[in-house]
Amino acid sequence: MKTYLDCIPCFFKQALDAARIAGANELTQKRILNRLAKTIQKFPLSSTPPEMGRTIYKLVKEVTKKDDPYREIKAKNNRLALRFYPKLKRRVSYSKDGLLTALELAIAGNIIDYGAKNSLNVDKRLKEILNEEENAIKQEDKAIFDYSQFKDSLKKANSILYLADNAGETVFDRILIEEIKSIYNDKEIIYAVKERPIINDALIQDAYICGIDKSAEVISCGSDGPGTILPLCSKNFLKIYKRVDMVISKGQGNYEALSKERCPIFFLFMAKCPAIAKDVGCNVGDIILMKNSSRKRKAI
Amino acid sequence: MKTYLDCIPCFFKQALDAARIAGANELTQKRILNRLAKTIQKFPLSSTPPEMGRTIYKLVKEVTKKDDPYREIKAKNNRLALRFYPKLKRRVSYSKDGLLTALELAIAGNIIDYGAKNSLNVDKRLKEILNEEENAIKQEDKAIFDYSQFKDSLKKANSILYLADNAGETVFDRILIEEIKSIYNDKEIIYAVKERPIINDALIQDAYICGIDKSAEVISCGSDGPGTILPLCSKNFLKIYKRVDMVISKGQGNYEALSKERCPIFFLFMAKCPAIAKDVGCNVGDIILMKNSSRKRKAI
Numbered sequence: 001m002k003t004y005l006d007c008i009p010c011f012f013k014q015a016l017d018a019a020r021i022a023g024a025n026e027l028t029q030k031r032i033l034n035r036l037a038k039t040i041q042k043f044p045l046s047s048t049p050p051e052m053g054r055t056i057y058k059l060v061k062e063v064t065k066k067d068d069p070y071r072e073i074k075a076k077n078n079r080l081a082l083r084f085y086p087k088l089k090r091r092v093s094y095s096k097d098g099l100l101t102a103l104e105l106a107i108a109g110n111i112i113d114y115g116a117k118n119s120l121n122v123d124k125r126l127k128e129i130l131n132e133e134e135n136a137i138k139q140e141d142k143a144i145f146d147y148s149q150f151k152d153s154l155k156k157a158n159s160i161l162y163l164a165d166n167a168g169e170t171v172f173d174r175i176l177i178e179e180i181k182s183i184y185n186d187k188e189i190i191y192a193v194k195e196r197p198i199i200n201d202a203l204i205q206d207a208y209i210c211g212i213d214k215s216a217e218v219i220s221c222g223s224d225g226p227g228t229i230l231p232l233c234s235k236n237f238l239k240i241y242k243r244v245d246m247v248i249s250k251g252q253g254n255y256e257a258l259s260k261e262r263c264p265i266f267f268l269f270m271a272k273c274p275a276i277a278k279d280v281g282c283n284v285g286d287i288i289l290m291k292n293s294s295r296k297r298k299a300i
Numbered sequence: 301m302k303t304y305l306d307c308i309p310c311f312f313k314q315a316l317d318a319a320r321i322a323g324a325n326e327l328t329q330k331r332i333l334n335r336l337a338k339t340i341q342k343f344p345l346s347s348t349p350p351e352m353g354r355t356i357y358k359l360v361k362e363v364t365k366k367d368d369p370y371r372e373i374k375a376k377n378n379r380l381a382l383r384f385y386p387k388l389k390r391r392v393s394y395s396k397d398g399l400l401t402a403l404e405l406a407i408a409g410n411i412i413d414y415g416a417k418n419s420l421n422v423d424k425r426l427k428e429i430l431n432e433e434e435n436a437i438k439q440e441d442k443a444i445f446d447y448s449q450f451k452d453s454l455k456k457a458n459s460i461l462y463l464a465d466n467a468g469e470t471v472f473d474r475i476l477i478e479e480i481k482s483i484y485n486d487k488e489i490i491y492a493v494k495e496r497p498i499i500n501d502a503l504i505q506d507a508y509i510c511g512i513d514k515s516a517e518v519i520s521c522g523s524d525g526p527g528t529i530l531p532l533c534s535k536n537f538l539k540i541y542k543r544v545d546m547v548i549s550k551g552q553g554n555y556e557a558l559s560k561e562r563c564p565i566f567f568l569f570m571a572k573c574p575a576i577a578k579d580v581g582c583n584v585g586d587i588i589l590m591k592n593s594s595r596k597r598k599a600i
Contacts (some may be wrong), residue, residue: 005326008316008333016306024304030305033305034340040333040337041337045330081548085359
């Protein structure tokens with residue numbers, strides 16, 4: 001996805017938020033915004049938002065000298081999500097369609113991240129999702145939901161690459177991976193996280209803390225963009241990326257980085273801002289399960 | 301009010317919105333954002349947001365060569381508000397406390413502007429306000445409401461300067477001015493608008509279209525900031541500003557420009573963003589009627 005002009009005010013907001021989370025004082029925050037103002041003038045809009053995002057967070061790290069400002073937030077989200085794990089498992093096991101429920105819960109994990117960034121009560125929202133009678137996600141929120149295509153691809157695929165998004169959310173990914181494994185015990189599933197700290201994205205240790213390693217091989221993509229920026233990924237990752245039969249791409253950042261790819265990717269995310277909603281052709285807050293060849297339409 | 305760092309992302313958003321309203325293509329929009337990025341680095345945070353706002357809109361005008369991009373929006377808002385005038389008058393005349401109702405409606409006018417900028421259905425919201433049984437503004441939304449002080453000041457004042465905010469909203473100001481005149485026929489009321497186009501702020505012609513001239517003397521403040529920036533105002537305006545016994549300052553922009561003044565000003569606005577909410581000590585969306593000496597508290 002290209003960077004929209006609407007992303008520019010948001011980049012300044014992200015830089016300010018990150019500077020504050022890194023504990024920068026007002027003067028340092030202003031210095032970071034000034035440096036971003038210089039950078040932004042040279043930034044080509046043909047680049048993807050995660051490419052600019054990476055530049056922003058590198059700048060914040062460089063100025064504040066904090067390598068992982070989101071460390072505590074990630075640890076807290078891991079703990080919170082793990083507390084819900086038994087309830088998530090029960091929810092799937094009692095469901096008429098366990099795979100659908102697991103998919104919905106994986107997207108619910110993405111909603112939590114949105115909630116956290118928008119001061120929603122994450123704990124309360126999680127409880128609401130889990131207490132809802134039928135589906136975790138309301139039917140009307142599913143703007144694009146290629147479930148039957150997803151099932152078909154899953155059936156045929158021998159190897160699946162699952163691109164992680166945020167720490168904490170990883171527990172929800174585990175639910176989906178375990179459900180896939182319970183249906184197809186022979187599938188090879190590889191779970192790819194980021195190489196170095198970038199916002200609250202999951203790293204190797206988060207994947208282990210959240211127990212993903214019990215049902216998938218955990219690898220790093222070799223890069224630190226807030227989305228899988230292929231030219232920056234490791235050779236090992238790219239070899240796997242090209243080899244696998246199916247990719248499950250989690251979160252908005254991975255969509256932004258990979259939306260122009262033509263290999264079989266299923267994007268799984270909540271559309272969290274007007275720019276992505278415009279790109280996908282949906283509304284902000286919509287839930288998306290989309291095969292990359294089925295872009296730009298508004299139907300389930 | 302000083303400019304908060306949180307205002308910076310918002311300045312970029314405002315510039316982009318204004319560029320689009322002025323009909324700029326994507327390339328020109330980017331050029332405007334780049335120019336702003338250059339300017340922002342030199343901008344002192346000790347300045348008020350309307351000072352930066354003025355710079356932004358001047359930049360948009362300069363690049364797009366459109367002198368008044370908001371002309372049509374203002375005309376539409378004037379028409380819409382005038383349609384509601386008879387109903388607003390009836391509402392005040394049937395009220396147990398006509399002055400309070402007129403004050404609430406004047407703030408409701410400020411809400412409409414907020415609605416317009418946030419894609420609310422303004423027409424629908426107006427109808428809701430006017431159909432509500434009791435007060436136009438809910439009691440819980442009035443974070444600071446110095447009504448008894450306002451009545452006291454009004455009683456004592458011989459001359460009142462009313463600082464206008466947006467076109468359209470002017471009809472709601474007229475309701476309040478007419479109510480003041482119906483109680484105190486002898487008060488001198490001067491209604492000050494902006495000298496040249498700035499966003500959707502009311503100009504002399506808007507005041508006349510909305511019929512303010514029937515009960516107040518209409519003047520220009522001599523400047524074109526999106527708030528009354530005193531150092532840029534005309535000598536004539538400043539003479540009146542210093543002479544009058546009471547100032548009614550309408551809207552967020554005028555609060556931002558005048559919050560540090562020590563003469564008797566009553567600020568009347570809705571807190572539309574986190575920066576002003578932080579400055580006032582209230583929540584976004586709160587309704588404020590505040591004497592300038594009674595800042596930083598949370599009580600009615």
